[in-house]
Amino acid sequence: MSEVRHPGWVHDRVLAPVAARGVAGDGRVGCVGNPFDQLSLDQLRRRQSLKWRAYPPEVLPLWVAEMDTLPAEPVRRALEEALALGDTGYPWGTGYAEAYAEAAGTHWGWRPDPAATVLVSDVMTGVAEVLGLVTGPGDAVVLTPPVYPPFFAFSAHLGRELVHAPLGPDGRLDPAALEAAFATATAGGRRAALLLSNPHNPTGTLHTRDELAAVAALAEAAGVRVVVDEIHAPLSYAGVGTGGPGFTPYLSVAGAERGLVVYSASKGWNLAGLKAALVVAGDGAREDLAQMPAEVTHGASSLGVLAHTVALREGWPWLSEHLDGLDQNRHLLADLLAAELPAVGYRPPAATYLGWLDCRELGLPQEPAAFFLESAGVALSPGSDFGPPGSGHARLNFATSSAVLTEAVQRMGAAVSELDRRPRSAGPVT
Numbered sequence: 001m002s003e004v005r006h007p008g009w010v011h012d013r014v015l016a017p018v019a020a021r022g023v024a025g026d027g028r029v030g031c032v033g034n035p036f037d038q039l040s041l042d043q044l045r046r047r048q049s050l051k052w053r054a055y056p057p058e059v060l061p062l063w064v065a066e067m068d069t070l071p072a073e074p075v076r077r078a079l080e081e082a083l084a085l086g087d088t089g090y091p092w093g094t095g096y097a098e099a100y101a102e103a104a105g106t107h108w109g110w111r112p113d114p115a116a117t118v119l120v121s122d123v124m125t126g127v128a129e130v131l132g133l134v135t136g137p138g139d140a141v142v143l144t145p146p147v148y149p150p151f152f153a154f155s156a157h158l159g160r161e162l163v164h165a166p167l168g169p170d171g172r173l174d175p176a177a178l179e180a181a182f183a184t185a186t187a188g189g190r191r192a193a194l195l196l197s198n199p200h201n202p203t204g205t206l207h208t209r210d211e212l213a214a215v216a217a218l219a220e221a222a223g224v225r226v227v228v229d230e231i232h233a234p235l236s237y238a239g240v241g242t243g244g245p246g247f248t249p250y251l252s253v254a255g256a257e258r259g260l261v262v263y264s265a266s267k268g269w270n271l272a273g274l275k276a277a278l279v280v281a282g283d284g285a286r287e288d289l290a291q292m293p294a295e296v297t298h299g300a301s302s303l304g305v306l307a308h309t310v311a312l313r314e315g316w317p318w319l320s321e322h323l324d325g326l327d328q329n330r331h332l333l334a335d336l337l338a339a340e341l342p343a344v345g346y347r348p349p350a351a352t353y354l355g356w357l358d359c360r361e362l363g364l365p366q367e368p369a370a371f372f373l374e375s376a377g378v379a380l381s382p383g384s385d386f387g388p389p390g391s392g393h394a395r396l397n398f399a400t401s402s403a404v405l406t407e408a409v410q411r412m413g414a415a416v417s418e419l420d421r422r423p424r425s426a427g428p429v430t
């Protein structure tokens with residue numbers, strides 16, 4: 001990492017406490033404070049994963065949703081024991097569904113029935129399979145952009161027509177837009193599904209119980225099936241500091257009985273490389289889920305099932321420490337942007353470790369993510385991948401150390417200042 005100039009407040013509030021904790025000989029900071037400060041940049045660059053391999057080493061990768069941390073100790077131990085036994089065959093049993101049911105009951109006040117649950121390889125496979133159960137080729141899928149890019153790609157791959165019901169300017173679901181989209185989606189008697197992300201990627205919005213009940217009522221009235229991706233559920237800041245209302249499971253909402261939910265512990269506990277996920281049917285969707293071919297359940301990995309099950313049973317103290325660290329980071333990002341890029345719009349998210357940056361006021365000559373990659377060596381996710389309302393935005397993953405986050409935003413600020421000193425040739429990208 002190049003030598004960087006830290007404003008005084010970054011030094012006092014971020015770097016001095018990290019230095020005071022001391023850096024071990026292997027480059028790891030003792031995990032007394034923010035767990036995202038445990039791994040050094042050199043260690044992270046030795047990783048084989050997408051986040052750390054897709055760009056050259058001088059680029060700071062703040063894009064795909066992986067966290068720069070170590071796994072929960074019980075998960076690591078369980079995986080090591082399985083490897084020591086050569087326990088790397090096919091998964092068996094309902095342990096994951098039972099662990100999920102118990103955790104959802106304890107933490108979200110709703111206990112799904114493990115018997116209404118099916119194991120799949122990952123969330124997007126589960127989403128695609130469920131869309132395949134409740135719609136057919138040529139039918140419509142309603143999306144609420146800006147939203148997770150694979151929602152577009154998987155729905156289109158299935159041959160479904162995409163209908164948009166954009167979030168409002170406040171980042172919240174827009175009932176009028178949903179109602180209009182449902183009318184378009186079901187025109188001519190087509191079957192249709194709404195695919196929701198809750199918490200919402202990329203804005204981190206937590207849909208409230210009232211909002212979800214309104215969605216369920218509108219969908220029922222229009223004959224639209226609701227499929228909800230709840231992968232980010234554990235990453236709500238409700239229990240941290242100023243909090244606010246927490247995550248509401250869709251199937252706990254009145255009127256949502258015909259809904260289907262896809263869940264995986266992979267995002268909350270950073271286990272995306274250990275594939276496993278669950279599809280859960282509401283009481284009115286059990287017959288639909290029963291149509292899922294048994295072969296679909298064979299895709300999950302046994303080490304994934306093991307890791308996710310242990311995470312859900314024993315990983316909550318780890319999650320709580322990490323939410324504290326992410327809470328610091330979401331506010332650090334606000335402070336850094338205010339100091340370095342005050343024209344960027346950013347609201348610390350209510351959930352997820354994703355910052356949704358509105359860069360339209362910067363008047364950049366190209367898409368923000370392309371600009372910051374080329375001019376600052378910082379990799380972000382391009383806003384336009386999240387649908388038309390994402391134009392002029394970029395998504396920043398702040399599940400990293402305070403030092404990396406600080407340097408990234410400083411580099412971005414320096415790139416924009418440099419641009420301001422140069423004559424402009426093209427108009428701004430909005």
Ligand SMILES: Cc1ncc(COP(=O)(O)O)c(C=O)c1O
Pocket residue numbers: 065121122123124125148197201229231232264266267272277
């Ligand atoms: C909303 C959302 N759904 C699904 C996924 C991917 O999940 P999986 O790897 O289990 O398909 C992600 C990954 O970031 C995500 O943000």
